[in-house]
Amino acid sequence: DVKVTQSSRYLVKRTGEKVFLECVQDMDHENMFWYRQDPGLGLRLIYFSYDVKMKEKGDIPEGYSVSREKKERFSLILESASTNQTSMYLCASTRSLRVNTEAFFGQGTRLTVV
Amino acid sequence: DAKTTQPNSMESNEEEPVHLPCNHSTISGTDYIHWYRQLPSQGPEYVIHGLTSNVNNRMASLAIAEDRKSSTLILHRATLRDAAVYYCILRDESAWANSGYALNFGKGTSLLVTP
Numbered sequence: 001d002v003k004v005t006q007s008s009r010y011l012v013k014r015t016g017e018k019v020f021l022e023c024v025q026d027m028d029h030e031n032m033f034w035y036r037q038d039p040g041l042g043l044r045l046i047y048f049s050y051d052v053k054m055k056e057k058g059d060i061p062e063g064y065s066v067s068r069e070k071k072e073r074f075s076l077i078l079e080s081a082s083t084n085q086t087s088m089y090l091c092a093s094t095r096s097l098r099v100n101t102e103a104f105f106g107q108g109t110r111l112t113v114v
Numbered sequence: 115d116a117k118t119t120q121p122n123s124m125e126s127n128e129e130e131p132v133h134l135p136c137n138h139s140t141i142s143g144t145d146y147i148h149w150y151r152q153l154p155s156q157g158p159e160y161v162i163h164g165l166t167s168n169v170n171n172r173m174a175s176l177a178i179a180e181d182r183k184s185s186t187l188i189l190h191r192a193t194l195r196d197a198a199v200y201y202c203i204l205r206d207e208s209a210w211a212n213s214g215y216a217l218n219f220g221k222g223t224s225l226l227v228t229p
Binding site: 102 | 148155159210
């Protein structure tokens with residue numbers, strides 16, 4: 001089975017901490033994405049990467065950064081966690097940026113910032 | 115991306131077929147129709163997609179109206195594991211690029227499957 005794996009299912013962090021969320025895919029996909037999902041707001045794109053070391057801001061990049069040093073791994077970094085970053089974080093990957101391509105999602109990381 | 119309309123919720127009995135409708139009256143000729151689902155506390159999962167013709171895969175079938183203004187996701191035999199939120203989305207090449215390649219799920223249809 002092809003897989004997108006996120007390093008943690010649940011995380012609890014304190015305000016002001018630096019938080020790392022890791023995502024690994026085993027499909028040799030070019031493109032990887034980080035979303036957050038909140039009730040009533042749907043999926044919102046934080047960042048995406050179309051190649052190693054390449055990144056593009058999504059709709060809500062403020063307070064986040066990303067790193068893609070290897071093709072299979074895409075990390076989301078919360079520089080200084082705040083309570084409004086409590087959310088479900090979803091990593092996804094796609095083989096191409098064509099619209100007839102399916103996206104593969106990880107199982108999600110539910111982050112709580114206290 | 116063009117807008118889709120889905121019922122908020124539907125209910126089905128286990129082992130019966132389920133027809134999940136999606137209206138997309140403003141669909142353009144280049145919009146692909148995609149379906150994803152999200153089980154409780156899981157990430158979304160791709161189900162199926164199509165452009166004009168009906169499509170079948172191991173998970174489901176997609177029936178697309180002749181005028182393409184609506185489509186139906188068909189689960190042939192619902193199981194308890196099919197209880198999820200089902201999202202119907204339209205994806206167009208240029209709109210997707212202009213959105214920064216963001217997938218925009220609406221509220222979807224919450225499917226309840228009862229034994």
